[in-house]
Amino acid sequence: MIISKVEAIHCALPYTYHRPASSSRSSGWPTIDTLLIRIETDEGVEGWGEAFGFMSCATTRRAVETLIAPLCIGKDPRDIASLMDELARKLHNYGRTGAVAYGLSGIDIALWDIAGKIAGKPIYKLLSEPTVADLPAYASLLRYGDPGVVARASELAVERGFANIKVHEISTAEVAAARAAIGPGTPLTVDMNCPWSCDEALAMAEAWTAYDLYWMEEPIWPPDDFSAMATFAARSPIRLAAGENAGSLQEFERLIDIGKVAFVQPSVTKVGGISEMVRIIRFAQARGVTVAPHSPYFGPGLAATVHLIAALLPSSLVEWYFCDLAARPFGGELDATQSGRVIVPQAPGLGVGPDYDAIKRFAQ
Ligand SMILES: [Mg+2]
Helix, strand or coil, X not given: CCEEXXXXXXXXXXXXXXXXXXXXXXXXXXXXXXXXXXXXXXXXXXXXXXXXXXXXXXXXXXXXXXXXXXXHCCCCCCCHHHHHHHHHHHHHHHCCCCHHHHHHHHHHHHXXXXXXXXXXXXXXXXXXXXXXXXXXXXXXXXXXXXXXXXXXXXXXXXXXCCCCEEECCCCHHHHHHHHHHHCCCCCEEEECCCCECHHHHHHHHHHCHHHCEEEEECCECCCCXXXXXXXXXXXXXXXXXXXXXXXXXXXXXXXXXXXXXXXXXXXXXXXXXXXXXXXXXXXXXXXXXXECXXXXXXXXXXXXXXXXXXHHCCCCCEEEECCEECCCCECCCCCCCCCCEEECCCCCECCCCECHHHHHHHEC
């Protein structure tokens, strides 16, 4: 069996994210974009992957089409480790993170989809034997920058069944509003996306102690300042989560051993796909560090994360991006919005597939 074709399909999806029409704030994204990767083989088996994502889809697509795909054609998709190692070695000087790493992540996920289809097993059963029917998810709200809107969106998430909430906010009023809206018993985390120095982050951690936060996610700029993270981790009353910007197992080794991060957050569409996620999870587990995968995705990246959690992370939740898309081009069966839980697909490979009508409608 050989790879006969590699496609990168950029879908731009209209969405709503529970913001009242009267609000002057917007997320800054006219659409939510996803980059689907499709690998075709000469024997008719196809695999789907997802490469990060959002504003970088067009750039990542170019990386796949011009750098990565030509190196895949003619290769045996069944030897995932050899092919991914060859690609990483040939492309390392174009970046160990960013568009090239994102593209490689999408390829790896698609190869695992093919592996599962060949074996007749869902991906999670390639990694572990026990059957898992579904998993709890947490609602990951977009940034609103408006306490009233944060409160309403937090309430809505709880109404829809989520028992764990994350907000993306950087001001105390919004964090206080979220806690007040969901009450004292529901776990709440705050994700800042890297705005502050270590001292600024520590000051905010002190100010937010009153809101019983489960973790503070990426408080520090830049995201690879491991020594600043270690200082924060040693002094903060709230535990540190980070890792969605890390590009390899080696960066996770530094996040854990130098940065002293309590919750590491590898992202399957960025970090090298399922293969590298497995290595990172095993390393973190050996160090006794909790893995909380980053997965604000809607297609194969979400499905791959569900399989990884089902197989290897029995205590973890699935990050569910809390917005409603006009369509789901891949894996629409995965839906946490009715119960706060996500099914684990039991069909071979990723276990869910494409919606060609949605792809046709929203492909760029
Ligand atoms: Mg985050």
